[in-house]
Amino acid sequence: MDAVLNATAGLIPSSDSDDTKDTSNSVVTFLASLIINIAVALVIFVIFCILRPRLRRVYAPRTYAVTK
Numbered sequence: 001m002d003a004v005l006n007a008t009a010g011l012i013p014s015s016d017s018d019d020t021k022d023t024s025n026s027v028v029t030f031l032a033s034l035i036i037n038i039a040v041a042l043v044i045f046v047i048f049c050i051l052r053p054r055l056r057r058v059y060a061p062r063t064y065a066v067t068k
Contacts, residue, residue: 052059
């Protein structure tokens with residue numbers, strides 16, 4: 001009986017492999033969302049850096065707010 005149990009022990013999936021699969025799937029999902037968010041933030045930052053000098057009235061209002 002012990003020989004049969006030892007022979008089939010590798011064939012039956014354990015809960016540890018499911019936990020590892022869930023953890024790795026969770027890590028992959030987290031990294032994918034992190035990369036997407038960093039890419040979006042970089043695009044927005046580049047657009048801001050391009051538009052800031054061109055739209056001084058919007059991004060530097062103190063220079064235009066003085067009335068004399």
